Amino acid sequence: MFSNLSDKLDKALHVLKGHGSITEVNVAETLKEVRRALLDADVNFKIAKEFTTTVKEKALGQNVLTTLQPGQLMVKIVKDELTALMGGDAEGINLSGNPSVILMSGLQGSGKTTFSGKLANYLKNKKTKKPLLVACDVYRPAAIDQLHVVGGQIGVEVFSDRDNKNPVAIAQAGIAHAKANGYNVVIIDTAGRLAVDEVMMNEISNIHKAIQPQETLFVVDAMTGQDAVNTAKAFNDVLNFDGVILTKLDGDTRGGAALSIKSVVNKPIKFIGTGEKMEAIDVFYPSRMADRILGMGDVVSLVERA
Amino acid sequence: EKSKSSFFSKFNKAIAGKSKVDDDVLDNLEEVLVTSDVGVETTLKVIERIEARVARDKYLGTQELNQILREEIAALLSETNSGDATDFSINSVHKPYVIMVVGVNGVGKTTTIGKLAYQFKKQGYSVVLGAADTFRAAAIDQLQIWADRVGVPIVKQYMGSDPASVAFDTLQSAVNQNADVVIIDTAGRLHNKVNLMNELTKIKRVMQKVVPDAPQEVLLVLDGSTGQNAFEQAKHFTAATEVNALAVTKLDGTAKGGVVIGISDQFQIPVKYIGVGEGIEQLQVFNKFEFVDSFFK
Numbered sequence: 221m222f223s224n225l226s227d228k229l230d231k232a233l234h235v236l237k238g239h240g241s242i243t244e245v246n247v248a249e250t251l252k253e254v255r256r257a258l259l260d261a262d263v264n265f266k267i268a269k270e271f272t273t274t275v276k277e278k279a280l281g282q283n284v285l286t287t288l289q290p291g292q293l294m295v296k297i298v299k300d301e302l303t304a305l306m307g308g309d310a311e312g313i314n315l316s317g318n319p320s321v322i323l324m325s326g327l328q329g330s331g332k333t334t335f336s337g338k339l340a341n342y343l344k345n346k347k348t349k350k351p352l353l354v355a356c357d358v359y360r361p362a363a364i365d366q367l368h369v370v371g372g373q374i375g376v377e378v379f380s381d382r383d384n385k386n387p388v389a390i391a392q393a394g395i396a397h398a399k400a401n402g403y404n405v406v407i408i409d410t411a412g413r414l415a416v417d418e419v420m421m422n423e424i425s426n427i428h429k430a431i432q433p434q435e436t437l438f439v440v441d442a443m444t445g446q447d448a449v450n451t452a453k454a455f456n457d458v459l460n461f462d463g464v465i466l467t468k469l470d471g472d473t474r475g476g477a478a479l480s481i482k483s484v485v486n487k488p489i490k491f492i493g494t495g496e497k498m499e500a501i502d503v504f505y506p507s508r509m510a511d512r513i514l515g516m517g518d519v520v521s522l523v524e525r526a
Numbered sequence: 527e528k529s530k531s532s533f534f535s536k537f538n539k540a541i542a543g544k545s546k547v548d549d550d551v552l553d554n555l556e557e558v559l560v561t562s563d564v565g566v567e568t569t570l571k572v573i574e575r576i577e578a579r580v581a582r583d584k585y586l587g588t589q590e591l592n593q594i595l596r597e598e599i600a601a602l603l604s605e606t607n608s609g610d611a612t613d614f615s616i617n618s619v620h621k622p623y624v625i626m627v628v629g630v631n632g633v634g635k636t637t638t639i640g641k642l643a644y645q646f647k648k649q650g651y652s653v654v655l656g657a658a659d660t661f662r663a664a665a666i667d668q669l670q671i672w673a674d675r676v677g678v679p680i681v682k683q684y685m686g687s688d689p690a691s692v693a694f695d696t697l698q699s700a701v702n703q704n705a706d707v708v709i710i711d712t713a714g715r716l717h718n719k720v721n722l723m724n725e726l727t728k729i730k731r732v733m734q735k736v737v738p739d740a741p742q743e744v745l746l747v748l749d750g751s752t753g754q755n756a757f758e759q760a761k762h763f764t765a766a767t768e769v770n771a772l773a774v775t776k777l778d779g780t781a782k783g784g785v786v787i788g789i790s791d792q793f794q795i796p797v798k799y800i801g802v803g804e805g806i807e808q809l810q811v812f813n814k815f816e817f818v819d820s821f822f823k
């Protein structure tokens with residue numbers, strides 16, 4: 221739909237040709253197009269605004285390479301800036317504990333339970349770990365069954381206690397079970413919760429304090445709109461999480477939430493989910509995400525080749 | 527409802543200390559609408575309409591802006607008859623009245639089905655649920671728990687069974703029981719997966735072997751916190767299954783649900799229900815006047 225951003229930018233910048241540099245006047249229209257593309261991709265309104273200001277500063281006075289369309293140069297500036305903003309020190313998962321405890325958090329339906337399984341599978345197969353899944357969602361109908369099915373699919377043991385309605389106690393018992401049985405990674409699945417639900421936010425804060433995980437992950441649906449910033453900030457305020465997991469990227473969402481969240485909490489996006497199957501997990505590539513947000517991978521690679 | 531009052535307070539802040547609609551006010555209005563996920567296109571449309579009225583009426587105070595916005599947004603919703611229904615009743619010409627529930631992963635389909643079954647049962651209808659999500663881990667168990675909570679029968683097979691076959695069985699059982707309402711749960715699927723979308727078309731076709739004009743209702747469930755991708759969802763699910771009703775969930779969160787306005791504007795599909803929590807009673811019939819009011823009250 222937006223693969224023509226570069227065309228639009230070319231048009232907006234047509235005055236520029238022969239001028240040799242990007243000026244305040246001829247860049248204004250272009251920035252409007254960039255901003256609109258970002259908003260259409262669900263980048264948060266304020267962040268899109270700040271971003272275009274930064275891009276403007278970078279663009280002003282740049283020499284237009286004669287081999288390139290000015291629009292393409294703008295796209296390259298935009299893309300590089302986006303990539304830089306979403307990138308940074310992606311350190312992977314902290315596995316230094318014994319066992320290493322990983323706590324999942326996020327809104328309802330974001331993909332926590334599925335990702336818990338994927339991560340366990342990944343750590344088992346790729347990092348030769350012995351993971352244990354712990355079922356701390358005591359609310360959602362059949363949440364415990366779901367985790368057991370997932371565990372069965374990947375051959376990872378699931379610790380649960382159907383008679384216990386206290387997630388803090390279950391998490392602690394799960395970790396004790398891991399210690400006693402030689403598991404070196406513990407992945408704690410929790411119930412989905414809204415950031416405005418004080419009782420539930422207190423609950424996860426209590427789990428967090430009680431178990432002191434090596435790694436707390438915030439799982440977010442890549443289709444999330446403008447609200448992504450509010451939610452990410454609220455979860456981060458309570459949990460000071462270590463990384464973000466972006467799920468459902470096998471869809472056609474542009475995924476602007478990635479930029480919004482990174483901008484507002486400045487935590488690395490560690491993994492992405494790309495399907496319902498247990499193998500559908502990948503590390504996060506900022507540059508690919510930038511292409512996706514702009515909806516124009518092809519054009520960018522064209523620019524890079526030039 | 528916190529989410530909506532914050533829309534209002536934002537908007538009030540935007541126009542505070544001003545008596546006339548100027549570019550500043552319109553810019554702020556744009557911000558409020560876009561950050562509510564209304565979408566750039568619909569936002570521009572609303573702003574253009576307001577600009578046109580400012581031009582025509584010469585003077586427009588910010589007080590009137592409030593009123594006009596309310597009218598414009600209600601008008602966008604009215605074009606699709608969103609919010610015309612006032613209770614959880616069904617068209618009893620059809621027996622059974624078959625509702626097929628579709629949507630992308632994790633939006634709240636199964637939960638909405640549980641809540642709907644509860645409401646229909648309360649109205650005195652006999653309800654049968656069909657567990658045609660045979661793919662997601664424990665999806666059948668989840669629907670079973672809802673069926674038990676509400677106290678309605680469920681037709682199910684096994685994980686991995688053919689969903690169309692489950693839907694077929696469900697309709698047959700409903701016809702035999704002379705049931706009033708059938709609600710079919712389907713697996714979440716992303717709309718860009720052609721095979722999975724074709725599967726929905728097939729489920730629909732197979733149901734028609736039992737009840738020729740089924741499903742009477744194809745209910746697309748949208749997550750209220752979804753951004754612009756909701757438009758693609760509406761488009762592709764409609765292409766595969768002729769969606770004729772929308773449910774918007776999770777409006778108890780901070781997401782503004784503005785996506786409802788944009789979608790109502792661009793698709794001729796009425797919003798029928800909104801989900802406002804995980805509890806069995808937390809489903810409401812969508813009321814556009816209340817919805818719009820809650821934005822500007």
Ligand SMILES: Nc1nc2c(ncn2[C@@H]2O[C@H](COP(=O)(O)OP(=O)(O)OP(=O)(O)O)[C@@H](O)[C@H]2O)c(=O)[nH]1
Pocket residue numbers: 326327328329330331332333334335357360363410411412413467468469470471492493494495496500631632662714716
């Ligand atoms: N297509 C796709 N579907 C996914 C992905 N991750 C999760 N899902 C699906 O999204 C839905 C919700 O996933 P869950 O893992 O149950 O989400 P959750 O966060 O545990 O949900 P709650 O426990 O209810 O809060 C399921 O249908 C999953 O199969 C993904 O990366 N791609």
Ligand SMILES: Nc1nc2c(ncn2[C@@H]2O[C@H](COP(=O)(O)OP(=O)(O)OP(=O)(O)O)[C@@H](O)[C@H]2O)c(=O)[nH]1
Pocket residue numbers: 328329360412414629630631632633634635636637638659662665712713714715775776777778779800801802803804808
């Ligand atoms: N806060 C809130 N949570 C909701 C609402 N509706 C559903 N949920 C929650 O969202 C999560 C996903 O709901 P499901 O009903 O399993 O969603 P689904 O669309 O059937 O998911 P899949 O079958 O995996 O595609 C669950 O944790 C529900 O409790 C709502 O209106 N408000």
Ligand SMILES: [Mg+2]
Pocket residue numbers: 332333334357360363409410411412
């Ligand atoms: Mg879960």
Ligand SMILES: [Mg+2]
Pocket residue numbers: 635636637659665711712713714
């Ligand atoms: Mg479901």
